[in-house]
Amino acid sequence: MEIIRKWIQTLMALLVNGSWSFSYTRTIYQGPLKVVCSPGLNCYSCPAATTYCPIGSLQQLMAGIRIALENGQNFFGLYVIGTMGVLGGAFGRLICGWACPFGLIQELLYKIPSKKFSIPQKLNYVKYGFLLFFVILLPLTVVDDFGYGELWFCKYVCPAGTLEAGLPMLVLQPALSQTIGLVFYNKLTILIGFIIWSILASRPFCRTACPLGAFYALFKKLKLVKLRFSAENCTKCEACHPVCPMGVKFNESPDDAECISCLKCMNQACKFDAITLEIAGIPFGSQGGLRMHRPKPGDAAT
16 A cells, blocks of 8 residues: 555645656746645645645735725635535645655655654644734735735745746756745755655655644544544554554544545554554445454454
8 A cells, every 4th residue: 555655645746746848948837737726735835846736825815915905806715725625625634744745855765764853742833823824814914015925835845846937947057046045045044854754754844834734733623534443452562653644643633634634554564453443424445445353352263
């Protein structure tokens, strides 16, 4: 199942970055697919991006909401929020584990041999601050003379934007190097920091700084796809703890908002069917064909 997940992650990364004409146009794609929302964090300004970034669009909505409402242009805002709400309500943070290009990059970096470190659980709450302040409040309240705000997270923080858009565009359009300044170098430092951190710890950006992950986490009770825990089957062996890329101790916190439904705990750790997958209220597990049946304590050998 983990191999399948990696293939799906790769396929999704290619789908949302499917425009390779940038090699000769030397600019970003502006075709008809640019109205489609990427489910994961993927920069709008990436030269290969065929979709828009949900976090960038949410900031754009907040930054221009005054002018939009004055002109009666509220349809775009409804589309952005509606799309993100549908994705969150259906899948929650499963998107982080299966469809986010930047999540895949972090997982690949973590495979680099090095001493590994855990991430303090308290840092998980920092990303909600990024969502509240950098994505919503600052673009909404700090505006220029014309009433427009800035895209604070995109402009000052987002390492995905630096990696996927900033650096590639400098290669494609060398003249842009004349315009870079402190803001770019600050974002480059943030990117380098997260690259190093991703080698040493599992998915640090997802866990501590991603506002999209924070948004999807709000749907943990509503999402249609979720993991279920059976206390009756659990032997408290804690085998599910070390395999979780998000540091979730599933047997202790089965409704943890950090769970990205990667299924590692179910398929690689639990031997006693204490963890099962549920889709729209329908349970899946050893009987659902997602893994081979494993014997429970006391089961007779066959």
